[in-house]
Structure formats: structure tokens, C-alpha cells
Amino acid sequence: MARFRTWAGIAVAGALCVSLAGCSSTGGKRAEDARKAASAQGKAAVDTPRWTFAMITHSGDGDTFWDIVQNGAKQAAVKDNINFLYSHDDEAQQQAQLVDAAVDKKVDGIIVTLAKPDALKASVARAVKAGIPVITVNSGSAESEAFGALTHIGQDETVAGEAVGEELNKRGKKKAVCVLHEQGNVGHEQRCAGVAKTFTGDVQNLYVTGTNMPDVQSAIEAKLQADTSVDAVVTLGAPYADTAVKAKQGAGSKAEIDTFDLNAKVAAGLANGSLGFAVDQQPYLQGYESVDLLWLYRYNDDVLGGGKPVLTGPQIITKDQAARLARYTERGTR
Secondary structure, X not given: OOOEOOHHHHHHHHHHHHHHHOOOOOOHHHHHHHHHHHOOOOOOOEOOXXXXXXXXXXXXXXXXXXXXHHHHHHHHHHHXXXXXXXXXXXXXXXXXXXXXXXXXXXXXXXXXXXOOHHHHHHHHHHHHHOOOOEEEEOOOHHHHOOOOOOOEEEOOHHHHHHHHHHHHHHOOOOXXXXXXXXXXXXXXXXXXXXXHHHOOOEEEEEEOOOOOHHHHHHHHHHHHHHOOOOOEEEEOOHHHHHHHHHHHHHHOOOOEEEEEOOOHHHHHHHHHOOOOOEEEOOHHHHHHHHHHHHHHHHHHOOOOOOOOOEEOOOEEEOXXXXXXXXXXXXXXXX
């Protein structure tokens, strides 16, 4: 068994924690320094072998949600002395090829999202057969165990959707539009189905092309213009919330805009009232825990979850919590 470094490692970890806790929420150099700190600068707290872990996600280019996931993963990788590799593709077949490439590299662990599980099944099975431990993250909780993964880390998408429906009920809403920005993503379908399950009003799904924001805005705007009885719009990702606000303004609608996920713009929108609430699944935690749990498995054969997903959400965030979380969103950890 490898030995932990003693007080020197603890001091390094403690100093890093202090630097993160003291981050400014006012932007500028201090905020940039905080973001750099959160992006995994520092030294390893352990002297275990320098294993290589690969994370392969279904993210498209420029998706800020996955920047937050990476920040968490990189932070854990530094602490655990891990060589962290990240790759992504929003085309399922291309994502599967990236998993195959990681297997060919003989990495020591794989973290993968299963937004479109059928396309990933064979590649994940190949990794498991090669003796590479796999953890699924963010999407694919229903398929994770069957595919041979050690555990799944993320929120239950159906439960998260149900939480949104219940929150809409509390707010007295009667008609909601659920905006799906990636067709074929099972997690997105589960979210909107969960909303419909608990919401006592009417829910309509609106499919948009998430890679084209002008089209997203025009589609939402057209929907709100065509149906003035819509009093709530639910987007399934933080980058789409601001676009929905613009669509609302263009349509002259009074609908409340709510969203899944949290970032700096969403926190600001909650604070100024342009957004009603957000559902946080804690992407930083998803990235951090996926790397840390793989390290624990390699180091000590530990597994969390007991066959059930390790949940990181949902948490309903409103204006009351927005100010407190703003500094964390600015440094890229919420």
C-alpha cells in the first residue's frame, strides 16, 4: 500500500482551501486568480502511482456546464496525483470512438456520460472487458450498472424533473413549456417527463436545435407569441436560460423563465428577478467525485453507492440563495 504524505501534504491542501474560500466575487484579477486555483493548481496530497484517467462526455463545443465539471475533475486529479485526460463529442458514435481510443491507450480508469446509452454500450463493455474500471457520470444512471460501471454520479433526471413540477405548482403556474435542446438525449426526455408527472398544469415539449442559439431564441419567441397562456418556460441547461429571457422579451410575454443548472449568468438572473428558479445538480461535484472515486477504487478497492446512483442533486436555487452562490459561479465551481 502506498503511503499518504503527512503534514506537508495536509498543509498544501489546507492552503489551497483557504485560497479558494477567500475568493472575491467582484471579478477582475482576484476572481481570475480564484478560477485558476479552482482549475487544479497545486500539488498532490498522496504518493500513489500516477494513474491516467480519461473522461469522455457528450458535450458540444462551448458548453460552460462541462467547464465546471472539468474544474472539479482537475482539482481532484491534482490532489490524487492523476494524469487527467478530457475529450468530448456531442455525436454519440464519435463519443463511442473516443471511449475506444481511451481503451486502446490502456488508461487506468474511464469516466463516461451515457446521454445516448445504446451508442456507448459496446465501447463501455470493451473497457470493462479490458479490466478498466468505469464510472458513469451526469447521464445514464438507469444503464450504468447493466453496462458494468462501478457506480453512477449525478442527479436522477426524473426526480429532478418532478422537483421542477412541484416548484411550478407552488408558484401557481398553469401552463409550461419544456425546452429540449438535444434530441435523443434520454436525460432531457426524463427531465420533461418528470415535470409533467408532478405539475398539475399543462406541459408542452418544445424541441430546438441547441447548437444554434438564434434559432433557439426564435423558436421560444414564436411559441410564446402563439400561446399567450404559457406562464412558465423551463430550459434544460444554463446557457439557454438567458436566451429564453430574450425570447420572452421579444414576444412581450409575462411567462416566468426557469432552468436546470447554474452558472454566473443564471445566478445574476435569479438575483435580478429575470429568472424564477434554477435546479442545481452540482457539476463541479460530479467531476470531482468521479475522479476521486476512481482513485479510491484503484487505491483501496472502494466503491460508493451500494448499487444505487450517488446523487448530486437536485437542489432548487432561488433568489434567496443567488447572492451566496454568486462567488462560486464566478470562480467556476458552481
